Amino acid sequence: MDKSVRLEKQNRTWFLLFLFCLSSLLLAVGILFSLKWGQAQVSWHTLFEALTYQAQEKVHLYIQTLRLPRTLAACIVGIHLALAGLLTQLTTKNPLSSPHVFGINAGASLAVVFGLVAITGLSLLSTMLFAFVGAAAGALLVWSLAGSGGGKQYVRLALAGITVHFLLSSLTEGLIILNQYSTDSMIFWLVGSVNQAGWPEVRMILPFFIGGLLLLGFMLPSFRLLLIDDEIAAGLGQRVMLVRAVGMLLVIVLAGSAVAICGPIAFICLIVPHIARALVGNRLTILAPLTALLGGILLVYADLLSRVIAFPFESPVGIVTSAIGGPFFIYLARRKGGANR
Amino acid sequence: MHQWINRTLCFSLLLVFAISLAACGQTANNQAPANNASGQQQPAAPSPSDGKITVEDAVGTVTLAKKPERIVTMDFSFTDMLVTLGVQPIGIADDSSPDLFMDSVKSQLKAYTSVGSRYEPSIELISSLKPDLIIVDINKHKNALPQLKAIAPILVLDDFQADYNQMLKNYMITAKAVGKEEEGKKRLQEHQTKMDAAKQKIKSANLTVLPAVVNPKGFFGHSDHSYSGSMLKMLGFTDPLKNDAAYPQLTLEQLVETNPQALFLMPTDKVTIVNQWETNPLWNKIDAVANKKVYTVERRDWSLSRGMLGSEKIADDIVKQLGEK
Numbered sequence: 001m002d003k004s005v006r007l008e009k010q011n012r013t014w015f016l017l018f019l020f021c022l023s024s025l026l027l028a029v030g031i032l033f034s035l036k037w038g039q040a041q042v043s044w045h046t047l048f049e050a051l052t053y054q055a056q057e058k059v060h061l062y063i064q065t066l067r068l069p070r071t072l073a074a075c076i077v078g079i080h081l082a083l084a085g086l087l088t089q090l091t092t093k094n095p096l097s098s099p100h101v102f103g104i105n106a107g108a109s110l111a112v113v114f115g116l117v118a119i120t121g122l123s124l125l126s127t128m129l130f131a132f133v134g135a136a137a138g139a140l141l142v143w144s145l146a147g148s149g150g151g152k153q154y155v156r157l158a159l160a161g162i163t164v165h166f167l168l169s170s171l172t173e174g175l176i177i178l179n180q181y182s183t184d185s186m187i188f189w190l191v192g193s194v195n196q197a198g199w200p201e202v203r204m205i206l207p208f209f210i211g212g213l214l215l216l217g218f219m220l221p222s223f224r225l226l227l228i229d230d231e232i233a234a235g236l237g238q239r240v241m242l243v244r245a246v247g248m249l250l251v252i253v254l255a256g257s258a259v260a261i262c263g264p265i266a267f268i269c270l271i272v273p274h275i276a277r278a279l280v281g282n283r284l285t286i287l288a289p290l291t292a293l294l295g296g297i298l299l300v301y302a303d304l305l306s307r308v309i310a311f312p313f314e315s316p317v318g319i320v321t322s323a324i325g326g327p328f329f330i331y332l333a334r335r336k337g338g339a340n341r
Numbered sequence: 342m343h344q345w346i347n348r349t350l351c352f353s354l355l356l357v358f359a360i361s362l363a364a365c366g367q368t369a370n371n372q373a374p375a376n377n378a379s380g381q382q383q384p385a386a387p388s389p390s391d392g393k394i395t396v397e398d399a400v401g402t403v404t405l406a407k408k409p410e411r412i413v414t415m416d417f418s419f420t421d422m423l424v425t426l427g428v429q430p431i432g433i434a435d436d437s438s439p440d441l442f443m444d445s446v447k448s449q450l451k452a453y454t455s456v457g458s459r460y461e462p463s464i465e466l467i468s469s470l471k472p473d474l475i476i477v478d479i480n481k482h483k484n485a486l487p488q489l490k491a492i493a494p495i496l497v498l499d500d501f502q503a504d505y506n507q508m509l510k511n512y513m514i515t516a517k518a519v520g521k522e523e524e525g526k527k528r529l530q531e532h533q534t535k536m537d538a539a540k541q542k543i544k545s546a547n548l549t550v551l552p553a554v555v556n557p558k559g560f561f562g563h564s565d566h567s568y569s570g571s572m573l574k575m576l577g578f579t580d581p582l583k584n585d586a587a588y589p590q591l592t593l594e595q596l597v598e599t600n601p602q603a604l605f606l607m608p609t610d611k612v613t614i615v616n617q618w619e620t621n622p623l624w625n626k627i628d629a630v631a632n633k634k635v636y637t638v639e640r641r642d643w644s645l646s647r648g649m650l651g652s653e654k655i656a657d658d659i660v661k662q663l664g665e666k
Contacts, residue, residue: 038594039592039594039595039598040594040597040598056622058597058623058626061621061622061623061626062594062597062623065621065622065623066592066593066594066621066623067594116557116558177458177460177461178458195592196558196614198617198621200617312595313586313589313590313591313595314590314592
């Protein structure tokens, strides 16, 4: 008996180890292909030369100044979005929720489009600030609409979230229509795209990436509280509201910075946490890193795919993630409806 | 109490959003006067002969009972064509910003009523102008066609996706529809002479030249299926894109691979993506940049005013930059 439990535990450790190795390998391969594949042909040898900064020819520059930052940005944004999704699902106790359903993405998009329309030559930093303000305002609007306390709060949150999402999206569209001539390519951005991301973008998002991950790691034990019932947690003398507030702050930082760089990329936030949960279950200390890793993988591969669809032209990566995410969402919704409870 | 605070908060947030949206939408109620008042005034003289005009447009035959006098145009291109025929439109979809007109078109325009965005024109405003002809684009205004048809006869042209040759055809259709066929023919002759003169001046036409619209987020190359691209082709240059799409969006990598020997940039804003690209060492690897053949031209001249004046201005610009002195 004792032996079998130990064996099972050992097996599980091996399984997890294997899983993390495999995902890391997948990510590495994805990044490598993302660097190699593009409009211009690049040989493996040139790729190696470029990555070791041995030469500055045209082909090397493609990799050093365009493909490398873009791939890194895709990876970081994927991690941000996946973690933001996981955190929203935790804080709202709704498995189908994501920053989208929280007015955060729509708020950030509205703010960024507003900034681009109102101010010519908006700098990257101010785009970021606009996105944060928008994300925070969107979330605030949802929270205040839903009100606090009471057992039905989580349902109200979801409803308010959807309402605000549509309200803000329609305002964004209104802005775009009214300023059609200057916003032609904003539609591209609104579907979500990493193709503009260069080193400045990567440098801009890096502090949020590191800071966000550190805060998340630090708070991870407390976030476990969000898995249990509010009353019980409160009974244990924990400050549930504070933990949730920190969770939401993290979501705003992670999703807001991602939207500022790439626009609102759909479905990553929703599906990645579910895939991770299906693989390793609910233990946060394992779930969170795996979610992050899978988020990076998904966006790097989706970005790669977005370059292939209309080769040699680019498609917004959001189209790819939507194409993958849409059916998955329906599957999730149906499974939850049928099997559970 | 709590509830009350919440409500006020929500309301003020909504208000802020609404106001900011309104602030952006508030784009100049331009030179609208005069014409609305003269709504009842009927055109005095009926045209000579029987006055009936029949013309083939992009979708079929249009029959007009008499020479149209109150014309509404739904794009800059139609306006360009009309002023060269000596016809004043009474209403124009100008995206509510008269700055988008070419100078030479604007100087010939008298007071007109703006009917709003070219994509979403105000049907009500158009109707209030009591037009007797509306000139529309077959793609851009597809959804509004039934509504517009109810207001007045419509002339449907394949304009937005048109290249240079199609534009010339559109010009003659328009001329016929407004009863100025003779003037149109004469003007076209004049245009041909100007174009031939331009061709004469361009000897070094073996360059690959790429015109492109650039805005803060994207670089849109205009291939030889587009209007400005087909003009360059007509003048003897080569399109480096070789693509079926008229306005493909290019990344810097694609642009460097395409490697045009001359670039004509049409910026939509003061700061565009090119400012960002210029800081990348790859930008200097483009032949056009290395040979100092990157020119900035006006988008309103090159891309919006797709008519006689616009195309002649394009030819002028090209001759100025690439022609023999």
